Amino acid sequence: MEILGILIPVSLFLGGLGLLAFFWSLKNRQYEDPRGDAERILTSDWDDAPKP
Amino acid sequence: MTSAADLPPPRAMPAACPACVVAPSAERLAQLAAPQAARLMLSLPTAHCAACISTVETGLQRLPGVHSARVNLTLKRVLVEADAEMTAQDLIPALARLGYEAHELDAGVLSVTDGDRQGRDLLMRLGVAGFAMMNVMLLSVAVWSGAEDATRDLFHWISGAIALPTVAFAGQPFFKSAWAALKAGRLGMDFPISLALVLASSISVYETWHSGHHAYFDAAVMLTFFLLGGRYLDHRTRAVARSAAQELAALEVPRAIRLSEGAEVTVPVAELAVGDLVLVRPGGRVPVDGVVTAGTSEIDRSLLTGESLPAFAGPETPVSAGEVNLTGPLTVRVTAAGKDTSLHRMADLVAIAESARTRYTSLADRAARAYSPLVHILSFSAFGWWMWQTGGDVRHAINISAAVLIITCPCALGLAVPAVVTAASGRLFRKGLLIKSGTALERLAEVDTVVFDKTGTLTMGTPAPVNLDDHPRADLELAAALAGASSHPLALALARACADAGIRPAGGEDLHEVPGYGVEGRWQGRRVRLGRAGWVGADPLAVTATWLHRGDDAPARAFTFADSLRPGAEAAVAGLRAQGKRVWLISGDAPGAVRDLAERLGIDDWQAEALPQEKAAKVAAFAAEGRKVLMVGDGLNDTAALAAAHVSVSPASALDAARVASDIVLLGRDIAPVADAARIAGQATRRIKENFAISGLYNVVAVPIALVGLATPLWAALAMSLSSITVSLNALRLK
Numbered sequence: 043m044e045i046l047g048i049l050i051p052v053s054l055f056l057g058g059l060g061l062l063a064f065f066w067s068l069k070n071r072q073y074e075d076p077r078g079d080a081e082r083i084l085t086s087d088w089d090d091a092p093k094p
Numbered sequence: 095m096t097s098a099a100d101l102p103p104p105r106a107m108p109a110a111c112p113a114c115v116v117a118p119s120a121e122r123l124a125q126l127a128a129p130q131a132a133r134l135m136l137s138l139p140t141a142h143c144a145a146c147i148s149t150v151e152t153g154l155q156r157l158p159g160v161h162s163a164r165v166n167l168t169l170k171r172v173l174v175e176a177d178a179e180m181t182a183q184d185l186i187p188a189l190a191r192l193g194y195e196a197h198e199l200d201a202g203v204l205s206v207t208d209g210d211r212q213g214r215d216l217l218m219r220l221g222v223a224g225f226a227m228m229n230v231m232l233l234s235v236a237v238w239s240g241a242e243d244a245t246r247d248l249f250h251w252i253s254g255a256i257a258l259p260t261v262a263f264a265g266q267p268f269f270k271s272a273w274a275a276l277k278a279g280r281l282g283m284d285f286p287i288s289l290a291l292v293l294a295s296s297i298s299v300y301e302t303w304h305s306g307h308h309a310y311f312d313a314a315v316m317l318t319f320f321l322l323g324g325r326y327l328d329h330r331t332r333a334v335a336r337s338a339a340q341e342l343a344a345l346e347v348p349r350a351i352r353l354s355e356g357a358e359v360t361v362p363v364a365e366l367a368v369g370d371l372v373l374v375r376p377g378g379r380v381p382v383d384g385v386v387t388a389g390t391s392e393i394d395r396s397l398l399t400g401e402s403l404p405a406f407a408g409p410e411t412p413v414s415a416g417e418v419n420l421t422g423p424l425t426v427r428v429t430a431a432g433k434d435t436s437l438h439r440m441a442d443l444v445a446i447a448e449s450a451r452t453r454y455t456s457l458a459d460r461a462a463r464a465y466s467p468l469v470h471i472l473s474f475s476a477f478g479w480w481m482w483q484t485g486g487d488v489r490h491a492i493n494i495s496a497a498v499l500i501i502t503c504p505c506a507l508g509l510a511v512p513a514v515v516t517a518a519s520g521r522l523f524r525k526g527l528l529i530k531s532g533t534a535l536e537r538l539a540e541v542d543t544v545v546f547d548k549t550g551t552l553t554m555g556t557p558a559p560v561n562l563d564d565h566p567r568a569d570l571e572l573a574a575a576l577a578g579a580s581s582h583p584l585a586l587a588l589a590r591a592c593a594d595a596g597i598r599p600a601g602g603e604d605l606h607e608v609p610g611y612g613v614e615g616r617w618q619g620r621r622v623r624l625g626r627a628g629w630v631g632a633d634p635l636a637v638t639a640t641w642l643h644r645g646d647d648a649p650a651r652a653f654t655f656a657d658s659l660r661p662g663a664e665a666a667v668a669g670l671r672a673q674g675k676r677v678w679l680i681s682g683d684a685p686g687a688v689r690d691l692a693e694r695l696g697i698d699d700w701q702a703e704a705l706p707q708e709k710a711a712k713v714a715a716f717a718a719e720g721r722k723v724l725m726v727g728d729g730l731n732d733t734a735a736l737a738a739a740h741v742s743v744s745p746a747s748a749l750d751a752a753r754v755a756s757d758i759v760l761l762g763r764d765i766a767p768v769a770d771a772a773r774i775a776g777q778a779t780r781r782i783k784e785n786f787a788i789s790g791l792y793n794v795v796a797v798p799i800a801l802v803g804l805a806t807p808l809w810a811a812l813a814m815s816l817s818s819i820t821v822s823l824n825a826l827r828l829k
Binding site for chain 1: 143144145147148152165166167168169214217218221222225228229232245248252256
């Protein structure tokens with residue numbers, strides 16, 4: 043059962059990473075325009091290089 | 095001993111003297127003095143796809159002076175950052191060239207930068223609770239499947255380390271509102287929730303400390319998660335309705351053209367003062383109360399009084415805010431502006447009527463009122479009973495009373511209403527109805543009497559000629575030619591109807607509009623006129639009409655008009671009657687026009703020439719008879735009645751004051767969804783009651799188990815998640 047000592051912190055750490063990513067997406071207003079974002083991936087405007 | 099060289103160097107100073115740090119640099123000052131970039135917000139009702147986004151964005155960015163443009167497809171808006179001197183008027187033609195209809199939105203009404211802070215806050219707490227729930231549940235499953243002794247204690251401790259901060263952070267909305275209710279001397283739904291959260295956490299800590307078998311950490315976070323989910327759904331429905339309602343209000347940018355020393359200046363209506371001269375162009379809405387000083391025209395008073403006939407306006411005619419100028423430019427001297435206008439006085443009436451309506455208690459409130467005391471009494475009796483039975487085993491008694499609180503906790507009750515309201519509002523929104531008030535659906539379900547306004551509600555407020563067939567073709571050709579030279583609504587309708595009937599306008603010469611009277615021209619050497627009865631030498635009729643005089647001895651010919659029916663009006667009335675509701679038509683218009691419409695739609699009860707106060711009084715009289723009234727109206731004359739009714743609907747074309755007073759706004763032109771709304775509201779209320787019954791049923795099963803002390807955390811988790819899921823699925827059955 044010693045493996046628990048590694049697995050539990052690892053699982054908590056990974057879950058925490060996911061939570062941080064969620065916070066980041068909230069702070070960055072990623073949920074302001076869900077319909078527009080769904081459509082935007084279809085445009086080829088910034089396909090070659092990211093928008094500056 | 096440390097030498098001076100080992101000390102950290104003093105922080106680098108960017109400026110030579112301390113004062114320079116405090117004083118802003120010259121550059122910064124220049125930046126502040128320069129006008130800030132303009133943020134313009136435009137509504138794009140027709141944008142719908144990826145191509146729309148890139149066309150609009152690249153098209154706008156190509157314009158000189160535009161810094162950036164960003165389309166929000168969800169809200170169908172574009173936010174443009176541009177040089178300070180740019181206005182929306184520069185952008186709208188550019189968008190029209192790209193093929194997009196655009197309207198300026200008043201950024202002051204829409205809170206541009208704020209966004210939806212409360213929604214994001216709730217979502218953040220929901221995310222934290224979800225994360226904690228998943229992790230704690232993993233550990234709990236291990237305990238339930240037989241982890242023993244030290245392992246169990248370790249798992250409980252880790253669960254506690256995750257759950258306690260989560261409950262403290264994510265449970266705040268409940269704690270805050272429970273505390274607020276408590277200070278006001280009430281016990282809302284949030285008090286038992288908060289109590290259950292606090293008790294579950296503290297009992298679990300105590301049990302873990304003493305190596306107990308049962309800890310309710312998973313129940314505490316699960317409760318937080320499900321209840322926050324309900325709270326977020328609730329908030330989301332309201333936020334969507336609020337932003338759509340705000341957008342309707344923001345579409346009317348309150349501006350007026352002030353004449354100062356002969357020059358025309360566009361100013362916000364708020365800056366107008368008594369005595370100012372204001373120019374009202376044809377097609378424009380009169381911004382203030384005043385008296386006409388120059389110009390003749392006709393004005394449309396239908397939004398204020400319900401009259402469908404335009405009224406003549408010339409020098410010395412008083413005009414009120416909200417009327418629409420039809421034919422010629424008018425110069426108006428302001429006699430009352432801002433808060434003193436008749437528009438605003440009407441809005442005050444609304445405020446009084448609205449305060450009466452807030453007395454309605456929602457189903458959720460009534461459920462909470464019955465539920466909270468019951469649960470607390472149960473939990474306390476369980477405590478007392480087990481204290482007596484076990485001869486004073488406090489730990490055992492507290493454990494059982496906490497289990498009762500946790501198991502009965504209104505997880506499903508918290509979701510019962512929001513899940514149904516979200517499903518119903520979404521369905522109605524797709525049909526073109528905007529539910530503004532949280533309890534509107536429940537109130538709509540109780541309605542047994544429907545009162546319609548006529549002009550602008552059951553009719554479009556636009557006339558259509560009805561007796562074209564009575565006239566010889568030559569007259570029609572001449573009338574079409576004359577009508578084509580005017581922008582008066584009757585002339586526009588006549589010209590359109592003639593074009594549809596395949597009538598080619600006869601050529602006339604020197605066609606010109608005489609504002610306030612009609613159109614005049616020369617045809618085959620004779621002077622011909624199309625316009626008001628008195629002007630062409632005819633006797634006026636009781637219905638809306640315009641007269642054609644051919645300039646010879648023949649008497650003038652009358653073209654009569656009827657208001658065109660709003661699409662779906664017949665379906666709406668028939669649908670409401672089929673649901674067993676009594677339908678009334680109450681209008682400020684003349685009896686003839688009202689009777690015609692009532693007969694056409696099969697409405698038996700009607701009343702004409704009703705003043706605004708009479709409308710409100712009629713609605714109040716219905717209410718006194720114990721009837722629940724749905725009022726559908728658009729004008730200022732309906733506003734007081736809208737506010738006095740049990741529930742009210744107004745079309746998007748209504749005046750701002752009428753929209754504010756109503757609970758539901760009809761976004762499309764079609765009025766048929768009103769009947770659907772009544773049906774869906776009835777269904778939704780049934781679902782809400784079913785949901786209450788379902789969560790009650792779970793309690794009937796689970797509470798006895800908890801009372802005899804057989805409840806385990808596994809039981810609590812099962813009861814909680816099963817009831818929540820059943821309630822949500824039941825809400826989705828809504829058709």
